[in-house]
Amino acid sequence: MRHYKTMKLTSIAFMAALAAGTMGWSRGAQARHLYVIASNPTYANIVKYVGGSLVKVDYVTKGDEDPHFVRPKPSFAVKLSKADAFVGTGLDLELWAPSLIDRSMNSKLRQGQVGYIAVYDGIHLLEIPTSKSRAQGGVHLFGNPHIYTSPMNTKMIARNIAIGLCKVDPDDCSGFKQGARRLNHRIDVAMFGPKLLKLFGSGTLTRLTVKGRLIPFLRSHKYRGQSLIALLGGWGKKALPLWGQELVTYHKNWIYFTTTFGLKVIREVEPKPAIPPSPQSIRSLINTMGKDRVKVILAANFYDESKVRMICRRVGAVQAIVSYSVRGKPGITNYFKLVDHWIKTLLRAYKRAGVIQ
Amino acid sequence: MVTLRFRTAALVASLLFSVAWENAAMAQHPTQARPAPRQSAATDATSTTTTESTVAAAATSAAHSVISTLEKRVKALESRLKAFQQGQDDLQIKQIVMEGKVAAAAPQKEETFKLKTFVGHSRALQGLNPEISITGDLGGVFYWSNGKEYGSDERSGFCFRGLGFHFQSVLDPFSFMKAAVSVSPKGVAFGEAYVVWTDVAGIMNIMAGKFRQQLGVINRWHKHALDQYDYPLMLQQPFGGGGLNQLGVSFQFLIPHFIADANELYLQITNGMNKKAFAGDYFSLPTTLLHFKNYWDLTRSTYLELGLTGIVGFNNHRGELGKTKLFSDTAGQTPFNVYDANGNQVDLAVTPTGPTAVTDEKIRVTTFGGADLTIQWEPINQAKYHNVIWRTEFLYGYKQLSDDTFGGKQTIHWMGGYSYLQAKLSRQIDVGTRVDLVQPFDQNNSRHYIYEVAPYLTWWQSPWAKIRLEYNYMDGDLIKGAHRAIVQVVFAAGPHKHDRY
Numbered sequence: 001m002r003h004y005k006t007m008k009l010t011s012i013a014f015m016a017a018l019a020a021g022t023m024g025w026s027r028g029a030q031a032r033h034l035y036v037i038a039s040n041p042t043y044a045n046i047v048k049y050v051g052g053s054l055v056k057v058d059y060v061t062k063g064d065e066d067p068h069f070v071r072p073k074p075s076f077a078v079k080l081s082k083a084d085a086f087v088g089t090g091l092d093l094e095l096w097a098p099s100l101i102d103r104s105m106n107s108k109l110r111q112g113q114v115g116y117i118a119v120y121d122g123i124h125l126l127e128i129p130t131s132k133s134r135a136q137g138g139v140h141l142f143g144n145p146h147i148y149t150s151p152m153n154t155k156m157i158a159r160n161i162a163i164g165l166c167k168v169d170p171d172d173c174s175g176f177k178q179g180a181r182r183l184n185h186r187i188d189v190a191m192f193g194p195k196l197l198k199l200f201g202s203g204t205l206t207r208l209t210v211k212g213r214l215i216p217f218l219r220s221h222k223y224r225g226q227s228l229i230a231l232l233g234g235w236g237k238k239a240l241p242l243w244g245q246e247l248v249t250y251h252k253n254w255i256y257f258t259t260t261f262g263l264k265v266i267r268e269v270e271p272k273p274a275i276p277p278s279p280q281s282i283r284s285l286i287n288t289m290g291k292d293r294v295k296v297i298l299a300a301n302f303y304d305e306s307k308v309r310m311i312c313r314r315v316g317a318v319q320a321i322v323s324y325s326v327r328g329k330p331g332i333t334n335y336f337k338l339v340d341h342w343i344k345t346l347l348r349a350y351k352r353a354g355v356i357q
Numbered sequence: 358m359v360t361l362r363f364r365t366a367a368l369v370a371s372l373l374f375s376v377a378w379e380n381a382a383m384a385q386h387p388t389q390a391r392p393a394p395r396q397s398a399a400t401d402a403t404s405t406t407t408t409e410s411t412v413a414a415a416a417t418s419a420a421h422s423v424i425s426t427l428e429k430r431v432k433a434l435e436s437r438l439k440a441f442q443q444g445q446d447d448l449q450i451k452q453i454v455m456e457g458k459v460a461a462a463a464p465q466k467e468e469t470f471k472l473k474t475f476v477g478h479s480r481a482l483q484g485l486n487p488e489i490s491i492t493g494d495l496g497g498v499f500y501w502s503n504g505k506e507y508g509s510d511e512r513s514g515f516c517f518r519g520l521g522f523h524f525q526s527v528l529d530p531f532s533f534m535k536a537a538v539s540v541s542p543k544g545v546a547f548g549e550a551y552v553v554w555t556d557v558a559g560i561m562n563i564m565a566g567k568f569r570q571q572l573g574v575i576n577r578w579h580k581h582a583l584d585q586y587d588y589p590l591m592l593q594q595p596f597g598g599g600g601l602n603q604l605g606v607s608f609q610f611l612i613p614h615f616i617a618d619a620n621e622l623y624l625q626i627t628n629g630m631n632k633k634a635f636a637g638d639y640f641s642l643p644t645t646l647l648h649f650k651n652y653w654d655l656t657r658s659t660y661l662e663l664g665l666t667g668i669v670g671f672n673n674h675r676g677e678l679g680k681t682k683l684f685s686d687t688a689g690q691t692p693f694n695v696y697d698a699n700g701n702q703v704d705l706a707v708t709p710t711g712p713t714a715v716t717d718e719k720i721r722v723t724t725f726g727g728a729d730l731t732i733q734w735e736p737i738n739q740a741k742y743h744n745v746i747w748r749t750e751f752l753y754g755y756k757q758l759s760d761d762t763f764g765g766k767q768t769i770h771w772m773g774g775y776s777y778l779q780a781k782l783s784r785q786i787d788v789g790t791r792v793d794l795v796q797p798f799d800q801n802n803s804r805h806y807i808y809e810v811a812p813y814l815t816w817w818q819s820p821w822a823k824i825r826l827e828y829n830y831m832d833g834d835l836i837k838g839a840h841r842a843i844v845q846v847v848f849a850a851g852p853h854k855h856d857r858y
Contacts, residue, residue, distance in 0.1 A: 062657070062737045062738075064737060064738035065737045065738060065740065066740060066741060069740060069741060071735075071857070071858035072856055072858050073619075073652065073654070073660060073858045074611075074618070074619030074621060074650065074652040074662075074858075075618040075619045075652060075654050075660075077611055077619060078611065078614055078618065078619045081611055095854055096856075099856040102533075102553065102555045102562065103562075103609075103611065104611065105555060105556045105559070105560065105561065105562055105609075105611050106556060107531075107555055107556035110530070110555070112530060113530070134821060134850070137819075138820065199450060199453075199454075200453075200454055200457055201454075204454060204457045204458055204461055205457075207458075207461030207462070208457060208460060208461045211460075211461060213460050213461065217456075217457060217460050221453050221456065223449065223450070223453060228453070274819065274820055275819050276784045276785050276817075276819070301738060302737075302738045302739065302740070302741070303741075304742060304784070
């Protein structure tokens, strides 16, 4: 009898524990976030803006790492094996990604599958090579893949991420769409200022900016007796002194930024993409910079800084060494700080070079 | 627009002026505000006063009424003017926005209606071809040993080790293939060709075909991708110059990482077709390889990898001598039975001899056990310019041989290893040295050794072409010291890429 009672109590306790466990599990399931791996911290930051508290994000390359050359380490495969979605450019930038995804044994992240998000889709790509030859160095066959250097492209990136997340988690789709819309509006305000945005709306301003025609248009039109340029705010206003300025970049990875903010890239330090500069090519570059009076070299902080400094010393130019991605330098914790950082660094460089006041 | 504004403003101004003038006149001469009423002379003073005040009040009231009306009209006009101005602003904004849209719009292509040739694409599907890339591995070797510039199997001169044709393609949403064929003056070598299914049953990748096996680290790599000119002696001695490359199936598991940041397990079941270690053409039983990989990210820039490998296979010959044919177990019997060319079971007691003799040797085992260790330091933000890598592998082998004529057991106990240290000095220059120490893969080798020292410098012209200078010195207690000075040129044309880390 006593034994029976013990058994009964044990059974009740077991059932209670099972029920509690099941409830706990279901609560855990309800609170589950989408786990997203981005190829770099900038995309990860955009995912966070879009997904908010609905997503948990991690990334593969570090902020100060060259996104072209990443070793497909097993620890990355472990991260990817647990992911619900992978966010990459989708062009020929992250050539390391397919083998890493294969290694992760997470087939939903493979190209064309539900968890694969290619953010380039819908972006007007520049520098599509007319001659697909290695004589041009490390050409990107489909166009320049360094897309997030323009805030205008980042809006499309956010939209693509929202679409991708919707596919993975349709229940939270409205939240992702709202997140993308919020980010896009924030980028518009940060880029153009509220007055110009109210006057023209996002679409027209974006199209003008992508084509590099915004500033000439604003300068050539007046409203209530004053030039429309007076209504420009945000990054557009801050970067106005940069409009039309010439510069040299280390690699061909700034074309979207320079188109947006009206800078003119005269040459690159690399004679061709991915080809290391030779003494001869550096001599030629120094001659060109001296002749054309180009006073600034822009380089991401994962390139050979000493070479940039040497060239600058030789021609009396100023180097603008920047973080290329979110988390590429302390304090650059989000996309807005990243664009601020690019503009401030360039303004400082041109001021130091005596090109602008 | 300016004229219209001016006219409106003038109209309003005139109205305001007239109202203001009327008000001023009324304030100065209230009685003149309207015609004075006729007054009777007979009217008394009181009634006159009363009448005057009544008239004045009426006049004032009338004047106020007029003013109020006029004020309302002015307000209405002001309001209309404001609305008009707003309308003008709206028009201007619309005009500017429209101009903005026009400026933003891409130039439209003119529509044409010319006669043209229509082209179909059904016989031009090159876009679906596999990715094809070509690698070249050539150079020159100056050999010097025992006072001569040639040895038994080596001589000084130019060499073309291989022109590699590499193919890869996604087959369908579930699998992809890779293949590599190498052509050299010696002939064509079937390097690798395999299909990979990823994420099978949610736990593994399966690879089937001919592939370089997961024996340590280096053995997986193609010759042109090595950090030195040749495979380490640790691979060459027991498996031959090409390392271990056999036909079979491979299962790769990314297992939960319980002792490292990543743990991978490889199980590979292949034909024992390596001639030195296994049965060569006369294999019958499969070779099984197990590799356990442990990977740690020690710091942001440093990783450590420790791998353990075990191989069990067989080297006894079975089959029809003179022909490279694998016996099949078509009769559903154990593969230990021997059949003739017609599929009839052969009585082993009367195994025919001669060129078509069928043999069935007693089972002889070959086993290997090894470990590999890699530590690499590569600063994240300078990965293109600097790194240091130290890699070491060790292998122990045991091979049972045929009994000697007296029935005595014959075996090989063998050990070998290598270690190399390499530093990337700049974007284009790697320097390093590899040291190999092995026993000859032969009987009675317990006190014998071969060693090799190989310092080298690799210059990367670009990511697709490199030139290497290497010096090798090989010596041992049974061989004469040999020097090799090597200039190696390696190139890759096309989308060739390596998945090394």
